[in-house]
Amino acid sequence: MSLDTTKIIKIFSSGDLPRDHKGIIGVFGIYAAYNLNEFFYKVVSRALMKVSPEEAAQIETQLYEAVLECAYQTFHGARTSLTWEQEVSPMIRSPEEEIEALVAFTNVFGIGFLEIKELIPGKRLVIQVGNAYDPKRYLEEYGPQPVGRCYMFRACTASYMDLVYGPPFPRGKGTFRCQEVRCRSMGDPYCEFVAER
Amino acid sequence: MNPSKFTFKKVFYPTANQIELEGSLVSLHCHHFNCGLLKVFEELKGIDGISLLEKTAEEVFYQFFPSYLCRHPEINTPAQKLEAAAALYHFLGYGLLDLGALTPKGGKAKAYSSYYVTAWLAKYGRRSQKICYFTCGFLAGVLAVIFERPLFSYRVIEQKCLMLGDDYCEFLVKEASQCP
Numbered sequence: 001m002s003l004d005t006t007k008i009i010k011i012f013s014s015g016d017l018p019r020d021h022k023g024i025i026g027v028f029g030i031y032a033a034y035n036l037n038e039f040f041y042k043v044v045s046r047a048l049m050k051v052s053p054e055e056a057a058q059i060e061t062q063l064y065e066a067v068l069e070c071a072y073q074t075f076h077g078a079r080t081s082l083t084w085e086q087e088v089s090p091m092i093r094s095p096e097e098e099i100e101a102l103v104a105f106t107n108v109f110g111i112g113f114l115e116i117k118e119l120i121p122g123k124r125l126v127i128q129v130g131n132a133y134d135p136k137r138y139l140e141e142y143g144p145q146p147v148g149r150c151y152m153f154r155a156c157t158a159s160y161m162d163l164v165y166g167p168p169f170p171r172g173k174g175t176f177r178c179q180e181v182r183c184r185s186m187g188d189p190y191c192e193f194v195a196e197r
Numbered sequence: 198m199n200p201s202k203f204t205f206k207k208v209f210y211p212t213a214n215q216i217e218l219e220g221s222l223v224s225l226h227c228h229h230f231n232c233g234l235l236k237v238f239e240e241l242k243g244i245d246g247i248s249l250l251e252k253t254a255e256e257v258f259y260q261f262f263p264s265y266l267c268r269h270p271e272i273n274t275p276a277q278k279l280e281a282a283a284a285l286y287h288f289l290g291y292g293l294l295d296l297g298a299l300t301p302k303g304g305k306a307k308a309y310s311s312y313y314v315t316a317w318l319a320k321y322g323r324r325s326q327k328i329c330y331f332t333c334g335f336l337a338g339v340l341a342v343i344f345e346r347p348l349f350s351y352r353v354i355e356q357k358c359l360m361l362g363d364d365y366c367e368f369l370v371k372e373a374s375q376c377p
Binding site: 006009010013017019022023024025030031032033034035036037038039040042043044046047050051055059062063065066067069070073074106107108109110111112113114131133 | 213214216218221224226227228229231232234236237238241246249250254256257258260261289291293309312319
């Protein structure tokens with residue numbers, strides 16, 4: 001792979017996001033907002049800790065689906081944007097490089113750095129994240145967790161595969177499912193996500 | 198309210214994919230996730246998910262806003278702090294707030310645009326329930342800071358909402374000690 005991911009990160013992290021006259025940020029066909037990472041961690045962890053493990057798993061599945069929709073729509077909006085067409089598409093020579101470009105694009109949202117560790121075209125994607133916010137906080141506040149807590153990265157990982165190797169947009173969402181096989185909240189040194197059909 | 202009067206230092210760390218806003222980590226999320234999260238919490242069984250959302254927003258902004266004010270000692274009157282809070286809300290992408298009528302005893306705040314209304318309409322369409330829970334929590338948190346009160350000193354109730362066809366969202370702010 002020889003994609004200039006640093007350039008992609010620079011393109012999409014520079015400048016201010018466009019806002020309408022009412023202050024709402026609209027970009028790539030979605031409405032975006034910043035929030036404190038601590039907000040997302042606290043609100044989700046408090047809900048999970050109040051319910052049974054089965055109910056917690058159900059909540060995490062719902063959150064996974066919400067992020068999957070978010071990622072699928074946002075990444076598709078990005079890859080069909082004028083900026084992508086002008087700046088990124090000329091660099092992409094294969095579906096695998098499109099995956100790499102989408103991962104680089106994700107690396108501007110402030111959620112922790114995603115790295116591709118393995119990509120078997122059309123079959124399997126392995127992503128690692130060493131600095132996700134939530135796992136560290138779970139360890140600090142609740143101790144080691146019985147399961148991985150990174151629903152957000154699981155869904156992102158699946159969405160790359162859905163977009164690139166699944167049926168054409170918008171029919172591909174859910175073609176791949178992702179498991180978190182390692183999580184810092186469980187005591188692992190990094191979080192690892194495996195998406196497969 | 199003139200949001201551009203206030204500055205918010207945002208630093209992006211490209212090798213870590215971290216965004217620091219005035220010393221705290223923030224991230225950018227789209228309406229599919231933000232509304233999806235809200236829907237999950239509205240539908241939680243056995244837990245008051247709405248209260249959890251509001252209280253969490255209240256708590257995190259009660260923690261965040263003092264650190265912002267410490268970095269900006271030029272913002273030193275309650276009126277300036279109210280304007281700064283509205284500017285922060287705008288900077289984050291949640292819309293336009295008018296907090297000018299609020300006092301330490303409470304009062305009414307207005308929002309002339311709402312991220313959650315816009316976002317929910319785009320994703321799910323119109324609904325018959327108010328939706329600005331996050332704003333209620335945000336307001337309760339920053340007002341406790343501005344008027345130098347402990348956390349959970351204010352109760353904020355959305356009385357009007359753009360979602361319901363009102364011209365603006367209106368939030369009644371009361372001292373928690375005055376509430377039943």
